[in-house]
Amino acid sequence: MTAPGAAPGRAAPPRRPRPRETGAAPAGGRFSQSLRRNLTAHGFLVGAVLCFAVFSWYPMVREFFLAFQRTEGGEVTWVGLDNLTTVLDDPAFWQAWRNTLLFTVLALLLGFAVPFVVAVVINEFHHGQGYLRLLVYLPAMLPPVASVLLFKYLYDPGYGLLNELLGFLHLPGQQWLQDPDLSMLSVVIASTWMNMGGATLVYLAALQDIPGELYEAAELDGAGLFRKIWHVTIPQTRLILSLMLLMQVIATMQVFVEPFLLTGGAGPEGSTTTVVHLIYQYAFNFNDYGAAAALGLLLLVLLAGFSAAYVRLSRAGDE
Template sequence: MTASRIPPADGTVAVVTDPARPPGRARPARTTAKQIRRSAWLFLLAPCALFLIFVLLPNVIAAVLSFTDYAIVGDTAWVGLENYARIVDDPYFWIALRNTAYYTALFVPMGFAIALGAALLLNRSRRAVRLFRTLFYVPVVSSTVATATIWYWLLNPQRGLLNVVLGWFGIDGPAWLYDSEWAMFAIVLMSVWATFGTNMIIFLGGLQGVPRDLYEAARLDGANAWQQFRYVTLPSLSRTSFLVSTLLIIAAFQVFDQAYVLTKGGPGNSTITMVYYIYDKGFGALEMGYASALSFVLFLIIMIFSIANAWISHPREKRKAAPR
């Protein structure tokens, strides 16, 4: 459709359409919406295919293998629930579960507190703060081998920096990685140092989303720094805290690299974790069927703890949702 403007004598503007050209048709809204949906499915096709091939399909195969005696070499036979029944009578499984629970009990609260503390200190707009944020995040992107090399030196019983510092205060430092009572605690220290940067960034995002008006209102009411942290910061970070604690629980039950690189499960099986034991059974003893059963038991344990954490972390929301 074309239009021309012809100024008449009275100064007004009249619009005259050209009848020779047919008016153009507007694009139907349904066609546009259908094309948008088609494009969205095309974009989702690649990640869905990756999820199917590398996540869902391996899990289905592992579930099937957990009911067999598959050992890579030799024939495979269906054994039903025999692998799961074997777990109950496996003493090394209970040792690995106890070590993993001990690691989790130390790693989760320490990792949570240090990440939150670092985020509170770095929640400022100064230029120097950006440098410290980068430095604190460097261990996250460093390889486990490089990190373990640093901690081998730090935890050396004779010349390690940690024992040297303890000696300044008259404390005789332990043998750390060579002592079954301290080896797991040493791995916890390394893990917290190597991973708290990610949780610190998550907490920083949560802190920067807290409205400044809440702090101003608290100061007007006479709240000190601790009261502001307790009644303003922590409630505002409830969802962020739930996310960080869940990630810490999952990472704690899946710990493997640190124990494998630093101690190889020793001394005296004191640092054998669940994933390390699964790895040893699967690739060491070539008992893939039994290792698959152990993997699903670990998955069940992680799911139980994650659900319990969700239940504990959101009591107020459950009370609001409960019928009266």
Template sequence: MAAPTLTRTPKAPAKQRKPTTRQPQRHRRRIRENLTAYAFLGAGLICFVLFSWYPIVRGLLLGFQEVTFSQPATWVGWENYQRLFDDPLFATAWRNTGYFTLLALAFGFAAPFVTAVILNEFRHARGYLRMTVYLPVMLPPIVTMLLWRWFYDPGPGLFNSVLEILHLPAQQWLESENLAMVSLVLVSTWANMGTTTLIYLAALGSIPGELYEAAELDGASIRQRLWHVTIPQMRIILLITLLLQVIGTMQVFVEPFVLTGGGPNDATVTVLLLLYRYAFVYNDFGMASAMSTVLFIVLGLFAAVYLRLTRSKD
């Protein structure tokens, strides 16, 4: 039997790994995906700059220039703003717009919420009812305005026909200074409440049912459940829709433009309607740009203050 040796037997050489091509392929794929993502992002930014930022900057510059179709633009400084503030219709337009906004909040902010609460109680035909509420939003605005113009017609209009059946005197809905603005608010509320109603319905569906069950076990009435459960749970949605509605109603244009033309006696001249007159009736794009800049600043300040106050409350 052979004696054991103290020398180590040499190990077999390890097999060398073959170079793989997976890493370079992954690297090239990652570069290709990043380039594709940057291409889509760049296209979006280019569209945003051309159709959003550039018009804003251009509009700000036009407010300091005299711009007409007949002659090239000339720099006039603050002259457009001075003429704008001296125009008596400027204050009238802001007063009418503020009045329209307050009426729209009184009607248009409460009506979608009440409608959503009522529809949320239905267990059958929910889809049909939601479609019915949203139907006015799908109509083109000009169709809506022409429909309501027939409703308000002082002769054979629908509303005056109903008043005649009830043996009540007919009304000059769009020709009366006292009724014209209220009539426009009713049109705007009917035409735009569908979207807000669906938002409220979605928010109501996200409220846990256990909260209503606990409130009902505690003996809370319907009004108490609405005040102490529904509204607190929808507080953020209500605040956001309030902000959006104020911004939207401050830019009202279609209703007074189609139905009243700003009359009677400038009782329905709004900020955007006056801006339209400056640009396309008086051919003064400098004044129109100055007007749009003032509106932009007012709405921006309102949004900043509103968000600040609501954030501090939260």
């Protein structure tokens, strides 16, 4: 039996339920709902902010005030720029800056170029890249003390492997860490080996993002290996290279671990004394925390100025 007015043999269409009319939720309710949904994420965010505030931002602010203070017998007095004057009048100040700049230049020649070359070589292998990446990154996984002990053995003037190799080649042995002319270069070589793993992996990831069609077009134009690197590889990885250059300069200007563990910090005739090691001496050897903070603040201002100038020049070059 069909409903009146309906066509015979055809069922009546089902009625669609009316949508319920709901009013707009208040802004406070939406915020509380979002906060409850993301409570875990907000908790992790608060923890990260607290860690940065306690271990990064507070020491920076504290250092700024210490640079203009002097503590004697538990009493803190404001001395203005006296701490900075003390640092500038120290003969070791200029030697430390010369050594730091020398380390930075040598580290850029070795530590910046060698990882890129190694990444290019590994990228040419079609098989076994995973093992090669592990082999290159292995030094970065070793504790710095273990790596330094290894290089101390290599550099030993009596039974070191390097002098043994020189003797095998009928060449005179060298005082690698005891010679003022060789000590900084020896530290740079050790630092490059210890820290090149991470940079190599970054370069390798950038190289693998380069389209293969560019290399094929270069080969059709008759380009060899070096021309492909110069005209394809370097332009395609320019942003990564510029970023790694900035990070390399900042890291090398703050070098401390390698000279401190290999040569005791100062080295022969002060040849490996760096700015950060001088800060360490002011703070822990001389108990002059104000001078240490003033020198640290000076290094911070210098690196911040260099970073700002580098970013500005990079933007100007892109435009």
